[in-house]
Amino acid sequence: MKLRVGLGFDVHSLEPGHDFFLGGVKLISEKGAVGHSDADVLIHAICDALLGAANLRDIGFHFPNTEERWKGKDSRFFLKEVTRMLTDKDWKIENVDCTICLEKPKINPSIEEMKKVLAPLMNLEVEDVSIKATTNERLGYVGREEGVNAYAVALISKP
Secondary structure, eight states, X not given: OEEEEEEEEEEEEEEETSOEEETTEEXXXXXXXXXXXXXXXXXXXXXXXXXXXXXXXXXXXXXXXXXXXXXXXXXXXXXXXXXXXXXXXXXXXXXXXXXXXXXXXXXXXXXXXXXXXXXXXXXXXXXGEEEEEEOOTXXXXXXTTSEEEXXXXXXXXXX
């Protein structure tokens, strides 16, 4: 069996007047993430981790923010497509482990819902999706509540 690991990272600014999607779940928040699609940093980081593990470039290569057809797109679509790309190359997603860095809103109450949304998009069991949250101790753009970022690590396998 061949195993590969990929690392993903994404960042988006936060501004009032925007919806805030994280892990495919719409959060209640005074600010939302700004981006070409729905700006879901968690899904974008997971996509990059999976694509990187399979040596398939990155999310921006496959779904560039210069193309109008991706404007406002639900990021769950991207994750489903990335999963299909890996499956087409005979890769199986084994698990993902993610960390979200955000001052507020607190996302711990939404983590189980996020896992239930994300797992089926990757053909995984909920127990194979790990999501953790941390603050940036009020330092930098995250600490000033100007942005949010997410990291993801993915393990994939092939017979």
